[in-house]
Amino acid sequence: MNNLCADIGWKSIxxxxxxxxxxxxxxxxxxxxxxxxxxxxxxxxxxxxxILSTLTSKIISTMMAEGMKLEECVSTIAxxxxxxxxxxVAYSTFTIIHIIENSTVEIIQYDNPKVIFLRNYxxxxxxxxxxxxxxKKIFKSVINLQEDDIMIAMSDGCPxxxxxxxxxxxxxxxxxxxxxxxxxxxxxxxKTLATMLVDQCDKEYGYRPGDDATACIVKxxxxxxxxxxxxxxxNRDDADRMMSLFFSxxxxxxxxxxxxxxxxxxxxxxxxxxxxxxxxxxxxxIAEIEGVDLVTEGVITISKVIEYAKDALDKNELYEKWSFQxxxxxxxxxxxxxxxxxxxxxxxxxxxxAHQNPDLPISYSxxxxxxxxxxxxxxxxxxxxxxxxx
Amino acid sequence: xxxxxxIGSSCHIKGSKQVVEQLQDLIRENNLGDxxxxxxxxxxxxxxxxxxxxxxxxxHSLSPENVKDFxxxxxxxxx
Numbered sequence: 001m002n003n004l005c006a007d008i009g010w011k012s013i014x015x016x017x018x019x020x021x022x023x024x025x026x027x028x029x030x031x032x033x034x035x036x037x038x039x040x041x042x043x044x045x046x047x048x049x050x051i052l053s054t055l056t057s058k059i060i061s062t063m064m065a066e067g068m069k070l071e072e073c074v075s076t077i078a079x080x081x082x083x084x085x086x087x088x089v090a091y092s093t094f095t096i097i098h099i100i101e102n103s104t105v106e107i108i109q110y111d112n113p114k115v116i117f118l119r120n121y122x123x124x125x126x127x128x129x130x131x132x133x134x135x136k137k138i139f140k141s142v143i144n145l146q147e148d149d150i151m152i153a154m155s156d157g158c159p160x161x162x163x164x165x166x167x168x169x170x171x172x173x174x175x176x177x178x179x180x181x182x183x184x185x186x187x188x189x190x191k192t193l194a195t196m197l198v199d200q201c202d203k204e205y206g207y208r209p210g211d212d213a214t215a216c217i218v219k220x221x222x223x224x225x226x227x228x229x230x231x232x233x234x235n236r237d238d239a240d241r242m243m244s245l246f247f248s249x250x251x252x253x254x255x256x257x258x259x260x261x262x263x264x265x266x267x268x269x270x271x272x273x274x275x276x277x278x279x280x281x282x283x284x285x286i287a288e289i290e291g292v293d294l295v296t297e298g299v300i301t302i303s304k305v306i307e308y309a310k311d312a313l314d315k316n317e318l319y320e321k322w323s324f325q326x327x328x329x330x331x332x333x334x335x336x337x338x339x340x341x342x343x344x345x346x347x348x349x350x351x352x353x354a355h356q357n358p359d360l361p362i363s364y365s366x367x368x369x370x371x372x373x374x375x376x377x378x379x380x381x382x383x384x385x386x387x388x389x390x
Numbered sequence: 391x392x393x394x395x396x397i398g399s400s401c402h403i404k405g406s407k408q409v410v411e412q413l414q415d416l417i418r419e420n421n422l423g424d425x426x427x428x429x430x431x432x433x434x435x436x437x438x439x440x441x442x443x444x445x446x447x448x449x450h451s452l453s454p455e456n457v458k459d460f461x462x463x464x465x466x467x468x469x
Contacts, residue, residue, distance in 0.1 A: 258398030258433030274397055274430035276410050284402045287432055297432065299399045352400075352437065 003223045004102045004147060005341050008037060008382060009191025010216035011198040011316065013157075015045035016208045022049025023155040023214035026057035028065040032384075033102045036064040039216045040094040041112060041155035049092075049212065056092040064098060070108060070140075075133045095153040097218055102145065105218075109139045113159050116177045117143070118150040121185050123177045149220040150184055150193075152176070157213025158197070162204030171204055180217070189338050190217040191381070192323065195316045225251030226340035230298060231348035231367060232259050233390035242390045243267040246346045252339070254332060255289070257298030260348060265289045281327035294335065296328030302370050304329035305336070309377035312337060336378060343378055345387040347371050391426050391468060394444045398433035401440035408454035409441050416461045425469060 010025045022045045026038045038057040042049030056077060063073040077094070093111035100106065107115050109128075117124045128139040143149075154176070163170045179200060183193055197215045205213075227249045233242050243264060247253065255261045265272045272295065274287040283304050284297035308329065311318040322333040336343060351364045375385045393413065397406050410428070417426050434442040439451040445464050452460055 258396075259435075261432050272432055274432050276395070276397070276414075276428060276430040278407055278410075282407075284397045284399070284406070285430055287430070295432075297397065297399055297402060300402055 002101075002103055004145065004220055005033070005223050006035060006099050006102060006382075007190040007219040007221055007341075008035065008216070009189060009194045010039070010214060011191070011194045012212060012214040013198055013202050013209050015157075015212050016205075016210065018046045018212070020047055020050040021214070022046065022053055022212040023157070024050070024053035024057045025214060025216050026061040028061040030065050030067070033099075035099045036061045037097040037099075037153070037216060037218065038094055039097075039112065039153045039155065039214060040092050041157075041212070041214070042092045045212055052092045056094055060094065060096060064096070070096070070098065070106060071131070071133065074108060074110075074131075074138055079134050093156075095216075097151055097153060097216075099145070099218070102220070105143050105145055105149075105151070107139075107141045107143070107151070109141075110136060113154045113156055113173065116152040116154075116173065116180070118152070118177065118181055118184060119146060120148060121150075121181050123174070123181075124149075145220045147220060147222055150180065151218040152180055152197070153216045153218075155212060155214040157209065157211035158201050158215055160211055161201035161209075161213060163210070171201065184219075187338065188323075190219045191312060191316060192319050192338075193217045193219070195319065221341070223341045224339050225249065225342045225344070226335060227251055227253050227344045227346065228336075229253070229255045229257075229260055229264060229346045229348075230302065230371065231257055232263055232350040234349040234351075235390075236350075238390050239263050240267065242346060242348065245388070249344060251342075252293040252335060253291075254294045254296070254335060255292055256296050256302055256332075257348075259350075259352070260298065261287060261289060261292075261295050264292065268292075279325060279327040281325060281329070283327050283329045286328045286331065294328075294331055296332060299367055299370065301328045301332065302374060305332050306370060306374050306377065308333045309337070309374065309381070313377060313380050336383070337381060340383060342384045343375075343386070345371060345375060345385070346390065347387060348390050391446055391465065392444075393426060393428050393465070394431045395428070396432070396434050396440065396442040397430045398437070400433075400437035401442055404440040405454040406441045409443065409452050409457055412454065412457040413461065416458070416465075420466070422465075422469065426465065 012021045022042045038061045040053040040056040042053035095112045096108040098106040161171045194215045194217045201213045270290045275285045287295040322330040443450045
């Protein structure tokens with residue numbers, strides 16, 4: 001095992017007027033450090049396309065996750081996919097990105113636009129082997145991964161964006177590569193990159209997409225541990241134990257909560273300097289403790305983080321807020337969603353008597369729910385989460 | 391004079407943001423920028439009495455409604 005990990009994110013837009021997307025992305029974990037990602041594009045759009053792409057991606061990812069040989073999976077799916085009676089071609093095209101132990105990737109491509117591979121932020125022309133399985137031409141590549149490798153898998157809705165509108169021949173592959181290259185260096189997450197790419201496609205279509213368009217981006221990055229302290233321990237005698245565990249860990253340290261930050265400051269022999277700058281936000285200002293990367297208020301800030309996290313997993317419309325603003329919640333979002341890969345929570349279970357007022361939305365049970373909700377969201381983002389209670 | 395306003399969770403919900411903004415305005419209007427130092431603090435341990443404010447070492451329980459009275463009686467008189 002190395003210290004790399006894969007950050008995976010995708011986004012789809014539907015053909016104008018369709019409720020369902022004819023593209024489908026399926027991600028299945030195979031153990032801790034291997035994943036199978038399948039992007040399938042069902043021919044046409046709407047219900048028929050959606051069912052077929054879902055079927056295709058589910059079958060392939062399930063079979064591969066069970067450890068079947070790639071050729072076998074492809075041959076099964078190739079044999080299963082019906083040839084459309086009207087068009088005379090196979091119903092669903094697919095791209096498989098199989099990450100093995102975070103060190104090697106197998107890319108299997110069948111009729112989708114070619115996967116764009118960026119290495120050191122330059123387009124990398126990787127070797128491909130042509131296989132013929134059941135009369136279908138399939139391209140296979142095996143590549144050793146490096147830090148900062150970026151793979152961009154797309155359905156043909158992306159390169160076809162803007163045909164007859166912005167571009168005569170659609171959005172060319174090298175221009176898409178250039179677009180992502182410019183953004184990738186800024187350190188955005190895979191999800192944000194995919195969102196920006198697909199939003200751009202939507203724009204090229206004049207916001208009336210003539211096809212389903214999907215981009216799935218895989219970013220190979222270093223593991224980045226992050227530690228969060230949230231709430232004072234139930235028994236104050238445990239404070240020193242909690243602090244020494246928290247501060248002894250590698251990675252950045254975030255402290256959320258007023259009382260919590262005073263306990264931490266006392267442990268470090270430093271003072272808490274709270275600012276009064278609200279940064280135009282409705283969450284309380286941040287504070288500073290020497291030796292701590294970020295200090296914020298607790299419950300209100302974390303509630304905001306959860307709101308952003310839920311959106312990031314769904315429509316990802318608020319990233320323009322949290323990726324630029326400087327309030328406590330946005331800063332936490334950037335550290336957790338973008339920087340971190342392994343997050344440890346140190347949660348104190350003290351009950352603040354002042355919070356046990358039915359008029360205040362910050363009771364003890366709500367606090368504990370927040371931690372659960374947030375770790376669930378972060379897990380869905382592909383982060384490794386550890387929670388310890390004190 | 392040093393005025394500290396709690397910006398912890400409880401006080402935030404009870405309106406510490408408005409209290410801070412009103413105090414900033416009042417200090418500006420009265421040209422006291424060099425005499426009054428306004429700062430924030432996380433939790434004074436008296437959450438029930440929020441919004442917690444300290445003028446030098448004197449504790450005050452404020453709300454966005456009585457900031458002006460507080461400023462007139464406890465700040466201006468001491469200038």
